[in-house]
Amino acid sequence: CxxxxxxxxxxxxxxxxxxxxxxxxxxxxxxxxxxxxxxxxxxxxxxxxxxxxxxxxxxxxxxxxxxxxxxxxxxxxxxxxxxxxxxxxxxxxxNKNAAVMKDFQDLYVKAESQGMFRTRPLFFILHLGHIILLEVLALLMVRYFGTNWIVTLLCAVMLATAQSQAGWLQHDFGHLSVFKKSYWNHVVHKFVIGHIKGASANWWNHRHFQHHAKPNVVLKDPDINMLNLFVLGDSQPVEYGIKKIKNMPYNHQHKYFFLVGPPLLIPIFFHLQIIQTMISRRYWVDLVWFMSFYIRYFYCYVPLYGVIGATALLFFVRFMESHWFVWVTQMNHIPMEIDYEKHQDWLTMQLQSTCNVEQSFFNDWFSGHLNFQIEHHLFPRMPRHNYYLVAPHVEALCKKHGIPYQTKTLWQAFSDIVTSLKSSGDLWLDAYLNK
The missing domain is CATH 3.10.120.10 (Cytochrome b5-like heme/steroid binding domain)
Structure with a gap:
C-alpha cells in the first residue's frame, strides 16, 4: 500500500x-x-x-x-x-449498530429458508399479459371507432396505464427478482424497458442501484438530485440559505412542484437523459431496443393520426405516465429523512429514508407493490408478491430496536410530499433572510 x-x-x-x-x-x-x-x-x-x-x-x-x-x-x-x-x-x-445488523442477517436467512425469495411465475405472466392486452385494446379501439377526442382520450389513458404498469414490471426484472438466472432477468429487462417502454436498461440500472445503495443520501442518491430546482430535507435548505443560493424561489417550491415535477420528469428530463446516456456511453444494444419501441409505435399510430398527431398522442401518454410515476415513487422518500452520509447500518439507513403505504388490491396494483417500500429496500431481490409475508417480521425487528416503521394511507403519503416541500422551503427562507 x-x-x-x-x-x-x-x-x-x-x-x-x-x-x-x-x-x-x-x-x-x-x-x-x-x-x-x-x-x-x-x-x-x-x-x-x-x-x-x-x-x-x-x-x-x-x-x-x-x-x-x-x-x-x-x-x-x-x-x-x-x-x-x-x-x-x-x-x-x-459507526454501525452490530446488534441491528446481526438481527437483520438472521431475518434474511429466515426469509430465504421460508421461500420468500421464490417467484410465482404466473404472477408475472399475468402482469405482462394485462400490459399487452391494454396496448392491443387501445390500438383496436382507435382503428374501429375512429380518432375523435373521446376515443383518443380513452386510448391515451389505456396506453399510459400500460406504460406505468410496464414500468413496475421492468423494475422487477431489473432487480433480478423473477428468474433464478441473472442472465434471463437481464434479457427480459431489456425487452420490457426497451421495446415496451422505450428506455434504456443500463441507464436504469446505474441510476436505480445508486438510489438503493444510499437512499436519500445527498450527493449519492440520484433520485434526490433536483438540479437546484428544489431543496429537500432539513440540512440542504439551511445550507443553501446560509450560502445565499437562490436559483429558485424555494419557499414556493410546494406550488411550482405541480408544474415542474410530475408533468415534465418522464417526457422531458428522463427522455433527454436516456438518449444522452446511451450515446455517450455507447449502449448500442439498449439503443436498438429503444428504437424498436418507436418504430412499433409510429408504425401503428401514424396511419391513424399522422406524424404530428401520433407524436402529440405519445407526449400526452408520457405526460400522464409521468404524474403516476412521480407521485408513487416520491411518496415513500421525499417526506423522509434526507441528509448527508452518516455511514449507518443497512436496516437503519433504509428505514429512515423509506415508509410504507397501506396494503390493498388497488394500492398494490397502482404502485407496483412499492407501497411495501420498506421491504423492497431491505430485500430488493425479493419478488414483490412476497413483500406482505416478510413485512410483519420487519416491523417486529424495528420495534425490538426502537426504529420507526411508518405506514400511511395513500392520500396521506401524497399530501406529505407537498407538506415536506413546503417545510423545506420555509427552512431555506428563514436561513436565507436571517443568517
Missing part, C-alpha cells in the same frame, strides 16, 4: 480501509475480506458509482442484497482481494 497502511500478511484495520475512499483509490470490505475495486469499478455491471458510494466501508449487506448468485460473483472477486480484516477488528466499523 502506497500509504504505508498495509500490515503483515495482508491484514488491515478499519482505519486502513477507511483511508481508501476516493474515486481513484477504492477499497471495500465484504464478509471481513478486503478488496481493492478501483479498476473493477469501471466494469461493474451495476455501475461504477455504486462501488464508489461504499468505498472505505463494509459493503457486505448491499452485496448480499443485490447479488443473487454470490458464489458465482465471488469467483471474479478473488483477483480483487488484497487481504482481510485483522482478527482484533469488529465485523462492522464502529
Amino acid at each position: 502506497n500509504r504505508g497502511c498495509r500490515m503483515a500478511g495482508g491484514v488491515y484495520t478499519w482505519e486502513d480501509v477507511q483511508s481508501h475512499c476516493t474515486k481513484t483509490d477504492q477499497w471495500v470490505v465484504i464478509n471481513r475480506k478486503v478488496y481493492n475495486v478501483t479498476q473493477w469499478a469501471k466494469r461493474h455491471p451495476g455501475g461504477f458509482r455504486v462501488l464508489y458510494h461504499y468505498a472505505g466501508e463494509d459493503a457486505t449487506e448491499p452485496f448480499s442484497a443485490f447479488h443473487p448468485d454470490q458464489k458465482f460473483v465471488q469467483k471474479y472477486m478473488k483477483a480483487l482481494q488484497i487481504g482481510e480484516l485483522a482478527a482484533t477488528e469488529p465485523s462492522q466499523d464502529r
